[in-house]
Amino acid sequence: MKLIQTKHRWLAPLAAVALSLAALSAVGCSGESDPVAPPPVPLSSEAGISSIALSKGTLLPGFQAGINRYNVDLGHLDVQSTTLTVTLKDSKAKLTVNGKGGQSGAAVPLALSDGANQIWIGTVAEDGVTTGSTSITINKAKTNTRVWVLDSFGGAPVQDVVLTLTDADGTVLEGNVALPAGENGSPVFALDPSKKYNIYAKGKDSSQACFANFHPVNMLDENGMADVALYCRPSQAKNYPAEAPIITNISFAPSNAANAAWKTMPNDSEYIGSAANVVGVKVTAISRCAITETYVSNAFPISVNWDAVAWIGTAINSSGAPQFSGAQMENSTPIKHNNVDYFQSTWRFTLPVQSAIFNKKHWLDVAVYDIAENRTEQRVYLTLVDSMSNATDDPNLSAVAPLLTGAQTQTYGVTQVNASGKGPGGDTADGLDPIDDYGVTGVVVLSFKTVAATPFPAVRGFEVWRSIGDDKNFKKIDTMNYATTSTGTDGAFSYNDRTQGFGLTSGTLYYKVRFFNGNPANNGYSLFSNVMTTKFLPPFTAQLSAPAHLGVSDKLWPTFKFDITNPALVVKDVTDRLRFTLYVKDIYYNVPVIKVHFRADMNVLDEKGQPKFYVLNKAGDILFEAAYDTGEVDEDDEPIMRPFVWLEGNKVVIDTDNEVFEEASYRSSLLTEQFFDWFMLPGATYEWNIFGADGGVVGSSAGGGGLDNTATNAAYLYKAYTVPSGSPAGSSSTAFTFGSTSRYSLGAPNGFFTLTIDPDAE
Numbered sequence: 001m002k003l004i005q006t007k008h009r010w011l012a013p014l015a016a017v018a019l020s021l022a023a024l025s026a027v028g029c030s031g032e033s034d035p036v037a038p039p040p041v042p043l044s045s046e047a048g049i050s051s052i053a054l055s056k057g058t059l060l061p062g063f064q065a066g067i068n069r070y071n072v073d074l075g076h077l078d079v080q081s082t083t084l085t086v087t088l089k090d091s092k093a094k095l096t097v098n099g100k101g102g103q104s105g106a107a108v109p110l111a112l113s114d115g116a117n118q119i120w121i122g123t124v125a126e127d128g129v130t131t132g133s134t135s136i137t138i139n140k141a142k143t144n145t146r147v148w149v150l151d152s153f154g155g156a157p158v159q160d161v162v163l164t165l166t167d168a169d170g171t172v173l174e175g176n177v178a179l180p181a182g183e184n185g186s187p188v189f190a191l192d193p194s195k196k197y198n199i200y201a202k203g204k205d206s207s208q209a210c211f212a213n214f215h216p217v218n219m220l221d222e223n224g225m226a227d228v229a230l231y232c233r234p235s236q237a238k239n240y241p242a243e244a245p246i247i248t249n250i251s252f253a254p255s256n257a258a259n260a261a262w263k264t265m266p267n268d269s270e271y272i273g274s275a276a277n278v279v280g281v282k283v284t285a286i287s288r289c290a291i292t293e294t295y296v297s298n299a300f301p302i303s304v305n306w307d308a309v310a311w312i313g314t315a316i317n318s319s320g321a322p323q324f325s326g327a328q329m330e331n332s333t334p335i336k337h338n339n340v341d342y343f344q345s346t347w348r349f350t351l352p353v354q355s356a357i358f359n360k361k362h363w364l365d366v367a368v369y370d371i372a373e374n375r376t377e378q379r380v381y382l383t384l385v386d387s388m389s390n391a392t393d394d395p396n397l398s399a400v401a402p403l404l405t406g407a408q409t410q411t412y413g414v415t416q417v418n419a420s421g422k423g424p425g426g427d428t429a430d431g432l433d434p435i436d437d438y439g440v441t442g443v444v445v446l447s448f449k450t451v452a453a454t455p456f457p458a459v460r461g462f463e464v465w466r467s468i469g470d471d472k473n474f475k476k477i478d479t480m481n482y483a484t485t486s487t488g489t490d491g492a493f494s495y496n497d498r499t500q501g502f503g504l505t506s507g508t509l510y511y512k513v514r515f516f517n518g519n520p521a522n523n524g525y526s527l528f529s530n531v532m533t534t535k536f537l538p539p540f541t542a543q544l545s546a547p548a549h550l551g552v553s554d555k556l557w558p559t560f561k562f563d564i565t566n567p568a569l570v571v572k573d574v575t576d577r578l579r580f581t582l583y584v585k586d587i588y589y590n591v592p593v594i595k596v597h598f599r600a601d602m603n604v605l606d607e608k609g610q611p612k613f614y615v616l617n618k619a620g621d622i623l624f625e626a627a628y629d630t631g632e633v634d635e636d637d638e639p640i641m642r643p644f645v646w647l648e649g650n651k652v653v654i655d656t657d658n659e660v661f662e663e664a665s666y667r668s669s670l671l672t673e674q675f676f677d678w679f680m681l682p683g684a685t686y687e688w689n690i691f692g693a694d695g696g697v698v699g700s701s702a703g704g705g706g707l708d709n710t711a712t713n714a715a716y717l718y719k720a721y722t723v724p725s726g727s728p729a730g731s732s733s734t735a736f737t738f739g740s741t742s743r744y745s746l747g748a749p750n751g752f753f754t755l756t757i758d759p760d761a762e
Contacts (some may be wrong), residue, residue, distance in 0.1 A: 012460055013217035043127035044217075046090035049134065052121075055107070056082040057138060059455050070243070072138040074112075075164055076174050076189050078172045079140060083107040086121055096122040116143045145216060148185045148229040149209070157184035158203035158232045165189060168196040168213060187225070190375040193217040196269060199228055202242060204749070206232035210244035210376040213269045218363075218381055233373040240372030245287035247368060247378050248344075256280035256350040258329060264629040271619075272383045274514035275353040280396065281364065282329070289370040290332040302347040305365040343370075353384070384511070395457035398522035402513055402529035403728045406447035409509075409536045411737040417621045430575075439639065441538055444497035448513050448529055449488070456491035459515040459526075460484075464495055467510040471531055474512065485517065508535045530726055537575060537737035541565045542690060542715050545651065549753040556680055556761050557657035562690050567650040569737065575717040578611075584680065591684065593677055596664045598626060600644055602717075606643070613645040615664045623667070628660040681761040687752035691715050 002692050052063045056079050057072040074082075086095055088104040096103045098120055102108050110119065116139055123132040151162045163177040179201070191197060192328065193216040201209045204244040209230035219226040253260035254277055262282055265271050271278065284349060285291060335703045351364075353711035364380040446464065452457050463475040477497065495513070510533050515526040546561040547553055567576055577599055584594035597616040604612045614625035627641040636642055644655040655661070662679070669678035680686060721733040 002213055043125075044090050044092055045125045045127050045130040047093050047123040047125040047130045047132040048089040049121070049123065049132065050089045050101040050516070051085075051087045052134075052136070053085040053087075054082050055085075059136075068132070068134040070134070070136045070712060072136060074138065074140055074190075076141075076191060077177065078143040078187060079112060080111060082138070083109050084119065084136075090126065092126040096120075099426055104137050105341045110142045112138060112140070114140050116140075142224065143187040143190045144193070144220065144224055145187065145189040145191050145214075145226045145228060147179060147188045147199070147201075148182075148187055148227070149179055149203065150229065150231055151203075151234055152207070154324060155730065157181040158201070158206055160204035160326040161232070162202050163188065164200040166198045166200070168198065173197070178739050191216045193220060193226075199230065200244060201230040201232055203232045203234075205238055206234050206242070207243045207372055207374045208232065208244045209374070212247055212376055212378040215379070215381075218269075218379070229342060230377075231375050233375070239287045240374075241368075242372065242374060243288045244369055244374045245285045245291065245368045245376045246342075247283065247285045247366060247376055249282075249284040250366065250378070250380060251282040251284075252278045253280040253282070253606055256327070256348055258327070269379065270381045270383070274386060275384045277388050278351055278382060278384075279353055280348055282346060282350055283368070284330070284341040284344065284346040284368055285368040285376070286335065286337055286517075287368070287370040288340075288342060289372045289376065290343045292367065293372050301369055302345065304349045304351075304365050305367075306352055308360065312456070375615045390460075390524075391485075392518055392520055394460065394517035394519040394524075396519050396521045397457060397459070397515055397524065397526035398515060398519075400450060400515065400526040401449055402448050402515060402526055403447065403449040404453060404511065404513055404529040404532045405728050405731045406445070407511055407532040407733050408445045408447075408533040409442060409511075409534050410445065411442045411539050411735070413535050423491055443444045444509065444511070445536060446495045446497065446532070448493055448495075449491045450493075450515055450526070451491060454491070456487040457484035457515075458517060460486070460517040462493065462495075462513055462515045464497065465512050465514075466497065469507050471510045474510070477625075506523075508533050515740075516561065520745040531724055531730065532727065532731065532733060533724055534721060534733045534735060537717060537719055537735045538566050538568045540569055540715075540717050542580070544689060544753045547688075547753065547755050550756075551753070551760050552756045554761050555657060556682065556757060556760045557661070558755070559656065560654040560688065560690075561648075562652055564650045564652065569717050570602070570647060570650050572605070573605055575719050575737070577718075578652075579718070580652070580690045580715040582656075582688070584686050585752075585754075586677075587687050589683045593680060594656075594665050594688075595668045596661070599643075600647075605713065610643065610646055612645060615660075617667075623664065624659070624660070659668065680757050682757050685754065685756045687754055689752050706739045 003432070048065065049063075050065075052059060054072060057074045060073055061067065064069075072082075084097060085107045086097070086102065086104065086333075088095055091104055091554045093104070095104055097108045099122075117138055119136040119138060121134040121136065123134075125131070129445070130737060147163065149158045149163075151158050159181050161179040161181070163174075163179055164172060165174040165177070166172050174189070177188065189197075189199075191214075195215075197214045197216075199211045199214055209232050211228050213229055214228060218227040219228075221227075249264055251264050252271065253264040256279065257718075260280055262280075263277075281304055283304065285302060288385055328345070328347050330344060332343040335342050342745070362382040362384065364382065366378045366380060368376045396418045410534045448462075450459060459482070461479060463476055464478045464480075466477045467474040478495070480495065497511075510531055512531050513529045516524045518524060541564075543565055544561075544564040545563055547558055562580075564570055570578075579597070579599050581597050583592065585592045597618070597620070598613055599616055599620075600611045600613045602611045606612055614622045615624055615626050617623050623642075625641070626645040627643045628641050630640045632640040644658050644661055646653055654664075665678045716736050716738045719735045721735065723731045723733045
């Protein structure tokens, strides 16, 4: 072999060396051959996904290999977040979710916002060349339905509530939805406004409630939020099936006659037609428990409310007992429904269409109760197409300046959240709209006249204008059209503003009105009225605290206490007066024992800075100061008086163990023959509240007037505002904030605490 000489050594050519090595290997230079290196393993090109899973939400379509675009159905609840778990076919592949690295089979948290949430899944195979891409769109609907569940009309929030949402056909969409009492009135469901739903509520040991054919599109406020209230009553629920009645038919006819030409509403929630065809309404309902022919716990078996006016087809007589002016057509007839035993009842009523406001959508709240107090409500909408008359020979209104004489706000706390035009439907005497996020409701009552004296011009309607915060930005909020000409009541008219949106609980509201008719002068309009102002008081709810419910007193004359749950109200100058009634009744004879009316002047303070309390008679007049003589004298030899009603922070305390309170109780006992005693007896059991027998009525005089047994509210605070300059003589701007009543209770089962006097009490 020829060598090649380098600087330091001789080298053989490379080719020759290679051949020599190969030859040596072939003959086994050392007796064994060297191992041959295996060929390299090719890198995986698998970038596929074997599964996609979500902790909340349903993948649409279900996962399939080869599909790389999905949507997610989140259902109808408020889903704030979910987790995404992607499992790769090859564990050596790499995964990214929205550009961030992830692990195959590991959950990735995803925060969700309203609207479309775009999720991108990227995969890269081991070879670094092969890739995959999958997109998921999670459409989060905005929660648009607040839910209240109360133990009575505007009562206390029900404990341990479970909600169920179904479609109109009864298919369950969401089940076992918890609504903690502390979240009562909060947004719960995200519903399609164009669809209809049934919402059910059931509390522990309570009856079941249902809002049937709930149609959000008709109940959304200006913020896109709808409200629904359900009432799960506690009484009798353990002894009967807790299953809400089913409203099976709603029919209308040109009259309320039994043999009228009844026609089932063409749509189960809306009717469009002439007022002449909806004079009568007939409701048929079935229930597992019988639907009684008399009312249960102030609840009528079947009732129909027209707009905000409660109890259409019913009346209350002078003694406070309910009467039906409607008629029962069928009373708890046994039937089979889906092979299950039910009872069927039918009632017919007359609607007030003769005085209907045309060109405006009306609503009916149909409420059904069975003997177990299971309840179902359905909202029905009526659009009357009748045209208003325009007679050109109507009186000329062009020079008429209406007189707006009164503006009064009425605030109701959670204890009155039930009835509204656009908000929760219910059975109280006033329809009220929510005005903040805490279940507070309110109404502004306006009083006005066409002219001061006769003759009163005939009008065909009026407009109401409102400005919020100043008198510069008035907007028309409503137009009221009469079917015929009207002169009002001695020229006077009234209007309840239930169109408030959220945020009106603070700040001043400005109102003005104007009338119109068919006379062409000034296009039929009068001049605008003067401007009247008012504003809402904060909400007031009252919670009984002592003696505790089911408590035992070792005193014949115990000390009673209740809380004003909003301490902002017990501040000087915020309110002028507090009114309430300490009411105690014998639990067995159901007759009053103590019924004493009190008033506190919040701006008339004693030397300790306490508002002065007074005992009132039934007419609301002051009898005497709620204080007694201690038998001691001050440095001026004046008797030292000690109040027996006072404030401890926001707690009202009534000490009954003194001769002055006994005198007040005795004098109150003379007001009615129902009183057997005017004091409590050892060993006897009583129920007590601070609302009176049936509440009390707000009188017309400043500060609230008198109390009697035909109204709904006795516990309230009151404020008188200064009217704007230029207001007509006798004008008033006032505000009431109403607390709980015996029927609308907070902190007391059925409005009362039960109290037993110890047999050895003195």
